[in-house]
Amino acid sequence: MSKPTTKDLARAAGVSMATVDRVLNARSGVRKATVDRVNKAIKEINFVRDMAAANLARSKEYSLVFLLPDHDDEFIDLVRESVAEANASMAHERTNLRIIRAPANDPHRIAQMLDLLSAEQIDGVAIMAPETPQVRDSIARLDAQGVAVVAFESHQPTAKSAYYVGINNEAAGRTVGQLMARFTGERQGSVLVLTETMQARDSQERRLGFDAIMSKYAPRLRVRPSMETYGDPARTAKIIKAASENLPPVVGVYLMNHNIGETMKAIKMLGASLQTVIIGHELTPQTRECLLDGSMDAVITQDVGHLVRSSIRLLRAKAARMGTVASQERIRIEIILRENMPEDT
Amino acid sequence: MSKPTTKDLARAAGVSMATVDRVLNARSGVRKATVDRVNKAIKEINFVRDMAAANLARSKEYSLVFLLPDHDDEFIDLVRESVAEANASMAHERTNLRIIRAPANDPHRIAQMLDLLSAEQIDGVAIMAPETPQVRDSIARLDAQGVAVVAFESHQPTAKSAYYVGINNEAAGRTVGQLMARFTGERQGSVLVLTETMQARDSQERRLGFDAIMSKYAPRLRVRPSMETYGDPARTAKIIKAASENLPPVVGVYLMNHNIGETMKAIKMLGASLQTVIIGHELTPQTRECLLDGSMDAVITQDVGHLVRSSIRLLRAKAARMGTVASQERIRIEIILRENMPEDT
DNA sequence: ACATTATTGAGGTGCGTACATCATATTGGA
DNA sequence: TCCAATATGATGTACGCACCTCAATAATGT
Known part of the structure; x- marks a missing residue:
């Protein structure tokens, strides 16, 4: 039967x-x-x-919110795009999505916005924000109200109710390290590491993993201290110029910063040898182009669409007290070379 | 409102x-x-x-069938596992899945089984079988009956109604080539390519992509003709022994065959140098172990769970005349090193 | 044993749609 | 202009469940 x-x-x-x-x-x-x-x-x-029938009977609509930083980089763009796409396809499943923005470095404002959500009838929130006491408390309040929460791309370790959706950044750093070690062959020289800021937890974790592998597999290379760009093009150019003028020669560059346009321009202007291995994060229009023209050698990324859909599934499941398929929610660390680059988006 | x-x-x-x-x-x-x-x-x-309400009112259950080869290798195991898992989680969505098996090299039997499905009330079939006229005709019959069909991991180019779900094998071969070219550094020598049989279309495509990249980026290496194991351990051992006794030295091995246990054993027995770069396909318990112990350097794979879920979504969408999210159905070519290996399953 | 209170049952309505039946309206053609 | 064919409307039931009310029953305390 x-x-x-x-x-x-x-x-x-x-x-x-x-x-x-x-x-x-x-x-x-x-x-x-x-x-x-x-x-x-x-x-x-x-x-x-039968949850479909149950939701129908409840005539319940799930409202989920993504709280994102209010600055725009290519990663955020991808997230926004994915959310919009998911929103269109989730309409069938009685779920609607909304994005709100807050300044990443203003914990009070973020907390305030989260608290405002409590007033509305929200079922879940995906939060992409640095961990701060204020945010942690707001998450606790949301949790107490029965609002589902996931930490989107940003750990909230002290907020135990917020499940982390994202990659293991330390492993991502190790992966970059392994590629750097192998792609540089037997060459000797130094390796630069560029980042927006080392304040960010993910930058620290990536650096940690990167160093561990580099010292183990490529002791021949001298990995330089992280150089912070603060998102400033002029500063970036100066940093790179200064670094390239020192010996030993730069044989590898690890780009942890997001908007790599300026960085790559600076590197190209110096006429870096083709031998220089350049590895970065996130597959965006910019990195895609760099992979294609050969100026970058590899990109470590995660499937943003998957990240978003996974968050949605987790929030919905939590809100509806349903189970999830663990294996479907695993976010993989993807290595993209020119050869295995997905064609669209 | x-x-x-x-x-x-x-x-x-x-x-x-x-x-x-x-x-x-x-x-x-x-x-x-x-x-x-x-x-x-x-x-x-x-x-x-509201498709949820519509399906409820229809009180329609979607029955989907996976037709798989009846031999067991680790890839098939993964597929079976994923189907079982999906079946459990799709119960909520009025979808039930079933697996049937047929000998991969018996087109008549396969066609016969497909034709039998017509009798039952099936909504969709995912077919993993070599392309043959018999199968093509059966697919056409299914299509005429309104049964949705996808070609699972195996192209059915002449059956225009069967959408292909799987990776681009030529690109996968190119990816292996790029990794092989870079991981071997500046070393000189020969590269072995092992496969079950070059009859298989995917083997041919992979080899094609591999050769293209190797000749472009690593002309220093001599890529040997594909060696066919026919799944025979003894033959495999013999082949590898013979190959390793010839000069130039083997600096790389591309394993296209599935059950690599025997192959790796043979390679290890010869005490291949740690310098030998070994790259294979599909992340299975075996390859996972080889990555961990360092005997393999990289695995090119696809997310089998995703493959299965994608097939299901496509079949369901076709059966229910709904739309799909294209970006979600893109199957990526994944590069797995020890550092970015997913932990479970 | 009696009053209370805690459980349980029965039955109804609604969610948004599918589908079947029968009645009515509209249209085209001779 | 009238008939038949076709197009549309009205209505009811079903799907699997949520949620509500009221009544009936069982368990509890005193």
Whole structure:
């Protein structure tokens, strides 16, 4: 016979549908013994609740919010794009998405915006923001209100209710390290590491992983201290120029910063040898172009669309008290060379 | 106001719900002018059909079938696992999955099994089988019956109704080539290519891509003709022994065959130098172990879970005449090193 | 044993759609 | 202009579940 329904469950448990309903929705007024009996029956007849029908009956719409930094870099652009795309396709599944923006370095403002969400009827929030006490407290408040929360691309380790969606940055750094070690062959020289700021936790973690592998597999190379660009093109150019004027020669560059346009321009202007191995993060129009023209050798990235969809699934599941498929939510660290670069988007 | 329903649509179009229903489900008995009027109203009020409710009302269960080769290698194992997992999680979405097996080299049997499916009430089939006239005809018959078909991991170019789900094998071969070229540094020597059989189309495509890159980026290396193992351990050992006894020294091995256990054993027995770069396909327990112990340098793979889920989504969408999110269905060519290896499964 | 209170059952309505039936309206053609 | 064919409307039931009310029953305390 086909899928058991609540009716079948009621019969199997020897109770009425009203009681089944009370148990399924964790309503009060049911003796423990009865609850157990129903749960036992659920297992016995292998009952799975039809969430589509349930949501229909509830006439419930899930509202999810993405809180993103209010500056624009190519990564954020990709996220916004993916959210918009997901929003279109999730309309069928009674889910609507919204993006709100907040200055990344203003914890109070972020917390305030999160608190404002509490007032609305929001079911879940994906938060991309640095960890601060204010944000942590706001997450706790959301959690207390039953709002699902995931930490999007940014760890919130002290907010235990916020599941982290993103890659392991230390492993990502190790991956870059391994590629750098191997792509540089037997060459000797120095390796530059560029980042927007080492304040960011992900930069620190990546650097950690990178150093570990480099010292193990490429002790012949001298990895220089991280150079911070602060997103300033002029500063970036100066830094690179200064670094390239010193010996030993630069045989590798690890770009951890996002908007690499200026950086690559500076590097190209110096006429860096083709031997210089350049590896960066995130597959964006810019890095894509650099891979194609050969100026970059590899990009370590994550599937932003997957990241977004995964967050949505997790939030929805939490909000609807459903289960998830763990393997589907694993975010992989992807290595992109020119040869395996996906064609579109 | 919230989502418009069919009732709103009926009012907006100035027709009855019955007519709306006829238009939405493309039933006959509606004048063209009326159809247009309804379609116009759909756009005006931005009506989107609630597929959850529609499927509920239809009380339709989608039955999808995976036709897989009946031999067992680790890739097939992964597929079976993923299908089982998906089946569990798709129960919520009124979809049930089934696997049937057929000998890969018996086109008649495969065609026969496909034809048998026509008798049952199947909504879609994912076919993993070599392209043959028999299979092509069966696919055409399925298509004529309104059964959705995707070509799973195996091109069916002449069956235009079967959308291909899988990676671009030529690009995969190019990717292996690029890694081989770079990982071997400046070393000189020969490169072995092992495969089960060069009969398989994917082997040919991979070899093609591999050679293109190798001749371009690593002309210093001599890529040997493909050696076929026919899945025979003894033969494999012999081949490898013979190859390693000839000069120039083997600096790289490209393993296109699936069950690499025996192959790796043979290679290890010869005490191949650590310098030998070994690259293979598919992340399985075996290759995973080889990556961890350093005996393999890289694995080019695809996310089997994603492959399966993508097939399911495509089949379901086709069966329910819905749209799909193209970007979600793109199967990426993944490069796995020890550093970015996913932890589980 | 009686009053309370805690459980449980029965039944109804609604969610947004599919689908079938029968009645009515519109249209084309002779 | 009238008939038949076709197009549309009205209505009811079903899908699997949520959620509400009211009544009936069982368990509890005193």
